[in-house]
Amino acid sequence: MxxxxxxxxxxxxxxxxxxxxxxxxxxxxxxxxxxxxxxxxxxxxxxxxxxxxxxxxxxxxxxxxxxxxxxxxxxxxxxxxxxxxxxxxxxxxxxxxxxxxxxxxxxxxxxxxxxxxxxxTLLPNDMTFSKPEFAKASNPYIVVESLTYTSGGVHHVMDHWEEEVAAARNETGTLLFGVYGDPTNNNRLWTLAAYESEQYWREVHEKSETARELRFAWWAAEELVGLGSRFYCYNLTDNFPAEVDKILAYLNFDMVSQGTYYVSDGDGSTGRGWRTQPSADVIEKLWLDYFAGIGIAAKERAIGFDSDHFFFQEILKKSVGFLSRAWMLRRILAIIRRVTISIM
The missing domain is CATH 3.30.70.100 (Alpha-Beta Plaits)
Structure with missing residues (x-):
């Protein structure tokens, strides 16, 4: 980027x-x-x-x-x-x-x-606009951004960008906004935007409904019944309840270096695993559509007590999804955890 x-x-x-x-x-x-x-x-x-x-x-x-x-x-x-x-x-x-x-x-x-x-290059749908106020602005905040996706990834983000442009049209301080293709790279998009001020960009546009923040976490002692992620979830509910409301969904990446791609069964079609929260099926579809778009046949696996996503689902009641490849090893570790819990 x-x-x-x-x-x-x-x-x-x-x-x-x-x-x-x-x-x-x-x-x-x-x-x-x-x-x-x-x-x-x-x-x-x-x-x-x-x-x-x-x-x-x-x-x-x-x-x-x-x-x-x-x-x-x-x-x-x-x-x-x-x-x-x-x-x-x-x-x-x-x-x-x-x-x-x-x-x-x-x-x-x-x-x-x-x-x-x-x-x-202009994209097929109406992905640009310019308001008359732009030409009259004394010191607009102009932003140019490039975003490079994995092969075939642009296709999967177009709905998001259409929503982003539609929302920006209704922002009084967003004077110009456009999403463009790159003729030299089919996997890259460019955005060009102008706002009435940097403050407006930070406090209004970036906090709009379509703007999301990503929080990355590396958990400690996952093998010890999710010690790090479990503490994190309980700490939020006990001490920072307002932060819980800010979380839309949780994605877990565990053992993804080699092997078959397994994605979370968010719609329960496997008939196994724990109950899921609303919208977990949307996460599953995003995974499956993405891998299908790049020619990889991913498989579904039930959402269970086998990694850190479990605590976000059961403690925080959030929609979760996961990507994992070492399935057999995950199953062995899950069995060990269940035995550990029964002993505890």
């Missing part, structure tokens, strides 16, 4: 006019000195202002620099054009060809490396 947030220096936003596929890209300009970056910014700011007035087919033109002040050498541009003819017309405009191209080719040691251009 790559996460970048920016201070905008120039913004130009127009409505999309053409019906053809747009040309949309994100460019990194690695200059060799701060003075050269400032000169580049001045020239591109002039181009942005000219394009905003004279090129209605330039639907987005933003010049941005990283927030925080730690990088004084790099500038970025976000550019979208209605179609290929509009883009080619922009490149041939005198201001662009002289103020940018001629200057950059005649300036020695301008770049520390070649500018890096990342193209974006």
């Amino acid at each position: 790559r996460f970048l947030n920016f201070v905008p220096l120039a913004l130009c936003v127009h409505d999309v006019l053409a019906a053809g596929p747009p040309v949309f890209f994100f460019t990194k300009f690695p200059t060799s000195t701060t003075a050269l970056r400032d000169e580049l910014i001045t020239r591109m700011d002039n181009i942005s202002r000219w394009s905003c007035t004279n090129e209605p087919g330039v639907t987005k033109y933003a010049l941005v620099i990283p927030r925080g002040g730690g990088d004084n050498l790099t500038a970025y541009s976000i550019e979208q054009y209605d179609d290929d003819p509009t883009f080619l017309s922009h490149l041939s405009a005198p201001l662009v060809s002289t103020s940018l191209f001629s200057w950059s080719t005649s300036t020695p040691n301008l770049w520390t490396s070649d500018p890096l251009v990342q193209n974006f």
Whole structure:
């Protein structure tokens, strides 16, 4: 994952006019000195202002620099054009060809490396929007993020991203949001978003219904009747009950290095194991659909008293799911635990 947030220096936003596929890209300009970056910014700011007035087919033109002040050498541009003819017309405009191209080719040691251009492609569903307030914002918080999934994984997250875009449309301070494909990598998505402020991004968008936080835990003494996870669950119920309400589900990964893939039987179809909490069947389906999508035949196993997920299900009453591969060893350990409990 790559996460970048920016201070905008120039913004130009127009409505999309053409019906053809747009040309949309994100460019990194690695200059060799701060003075050269400032000169580049001045020239591109002039181009942005000219394009905003004279090129209605330039639907987005933003010049941005990283927030925080730690990088004084790099500038970025976000550019979208209605179609290929509009883009080619922009490149041939005198201001662009002289103020940018001629200057950059005649300036020695301008770049520390070649500018890096990342193209974006629109996805089949309506996964982008831009509000009129974006063009008027004085200092929006702009975020560009890339997310790389395992083979076939993009297909399984599209429903989530459709929900994310729909929710963002209703957020008054989310001014622009889009999810895009990567023409160079079918397993990567890009998001481009702009918010009225960093505070709005942190306190509203990131805490919206579709935004979830992940908490990772490594449990101690699982073989001793889940000593670590059992303590964790009881500690939450006794001392931090509000934290229990924040937990949506628990996923357990145990002995996943080799062997057949086994996933939790959340819908009870195996006819064995402990009763499950609501939505455990959804977790099972996510597992099975994912493995089917990458050509792996996973098998179902009953949810039982054989790993740390048990305590989240029975103590916290949460939906659980697991992924395990060393099934026979897990069964032997489960038998040992039952004997241990009976002795205790």
